[in-house]
Amino acid sequence: MASQKPTIVFVSGAFHKVESYAPTTDLLKQDGYDVIGVTLASVDQDPPQPNWDEDIAGIRNAALSAIKEGKDVVAVAHSFAGLPVSDAMKGLSKAEREKAGLKGGVVRLVYITAGVMEVGGFSQQPFNGQPHPWMRLEPDKRAYMKSPEIAQELFYNDVDPGTAKVAVKGLKSQSYGAFLSKVTYTAWRDIPSTYLICENDKCLPVELQEAMMETPGALFEEERCSAGHSPFLSMPRFTADVIRRAAGEKI
Template sequence: MTTAENNKSTILLVHGAWHNASCWEKFVPELTARGRHVDTVDLPSASADAENTAGMYDDARVIRERVEAAEGLVTVVAHSYGAIPATEAVADAANVSRLVYLSAFMLDAGESIDSLSGGKFSGSDSATMSAFGHYEDPKTTFYGDAAPDDAERAASRLVLQTTRSFCEPLTTAAWKDVPSTYIIAEQDTALAPEFQEAMSARAERSYRLASGHSSFLSMPAELAQLITADADR
């Protein structure tokens, strides 16, 4: 595609576990300043409802609906867990031009976070999980390299994540048919850079950022420049 064609396309941002679309507040302006149309989605598996049972397939359905509603081509940028339902959602989407994995789970069909952890989550009796129970210090884990005020605000917005979303396996792997990019966060303490490195081997091309897990918060301008330059290749 030409730069003009890319500027007319949509970048759909898919957040990770425990988050919602508000996490992109510093990143969206950087993309729009570069002439990109941006859309976001709130995944049903992440909410304040302690009895929520929405799973990964529910998240994939919402992503698919947003992609189908878009005018023109769509670049899907998926962060962390969000890449799992994105991978499920866009395998047969004719208008998705690229799937970008941002410090993310780039899994194959049959895999889930639960299968990678040896069944850790499928044995849980709880419908939902708090990031503050899952990690010793989510603020540091997710936003350790962000400005303190930004990290504090982002941590205050974290919600509950359903256990089910970590257990449902992919039925397909979009990256086998959709052009894909992987962005490795070299200082990530939530998803080990070594794991990201292994996942990135599945992508058509990969890049590295000297950032923590949430580069959209700590390095929004650098990330926007990388993604738009990649789209213009």
């Protein structure tokens, strides 16, 4: 009897709703995976979230919904979501739960051109807490992309123009407090992980992705493609197959 496939918990990045990832998540469902999509709680909130606590809770609860049924989980993070996903995994690894006599757990993490930082780090640390030049920060602490043109160039530079325009229209506000929340746990040191490097990413340059993947003590295996920041739109079959390999398939 074939072993059950792990559940995929797919966490969208900042400004994005999980529906934007459908070209890839739909393929995973067709490939026989249960997929739980998670939009960060800090996205599209009025008033904005003061920090990422609700993001952590949402990710963790999604993973636990499968783990409590004794299932294994592969957690997938895109972009900014790499930081809260790491925090949310504390105590949920398959190895740790097995030691406690518990079934199910997180067997692997997948970082799609995603953030990796040490404990105490936070998203805007390289900018001394200030927003990126391409963000517009409102007085109520909600951040937006400065313009549709900037969003398309940063996020979707290699995506079909029609698809990219739809994706840009789907972008939402982002609670800036999440960008200032500090990492408390480095899951990628305890849970085997895959890092998908996207060589033509204009949001997270390839050199930065490579440096994060090579953080001392990290358990990353490298996957690589020629995509921009959103391979789930420009290369959905490849991205789905990266996740399938992370889930244990020999493809």
